[in-house]
Amino acid sequence: IAPVLEEAVVSTQSTGECVRTSLINLQKAIKGLVVMSSELEDVTAAVINGKIPGMWMAKSYPSLKPLGSYVNDLVMRLKFLQDWCDDGVPNIFWVSGFYFTQAFITGVKQNY
DSSP states (O other): OOOHHHHHHHHHHHHHHHHHHHHHHHHHHHHHOOOOOOOHHHHHHHHHHHOOHHHTTTTSOOSSSOOOHHHHHHHHHHHHHHHHHHHHHHHOGGGGSSSSHHHHHHHHHOOO
């Protein structure tokens, strides 16, 4: 199961870092500290329209949710993985919370 956790953490952290970096850069661009690139304009337009920015989706798990629900889901995924790292293997798994569900199922079959 450890490789499954590692893959899930790396994928989710990559998504979280993309979201964090783009929002920090967007704040700087709004303040005039950096140039507003076309990527940041796309992030701005998506956020204003309540949609997931394409930049985020390029690093993210597939999702058709609106922006607010997507962010809530991402935070819950991060918490699930953090709890797993801090407290050990959980008794109950949030299967749809994995980036690559098939890897989790294969890992479970190999371990149990």
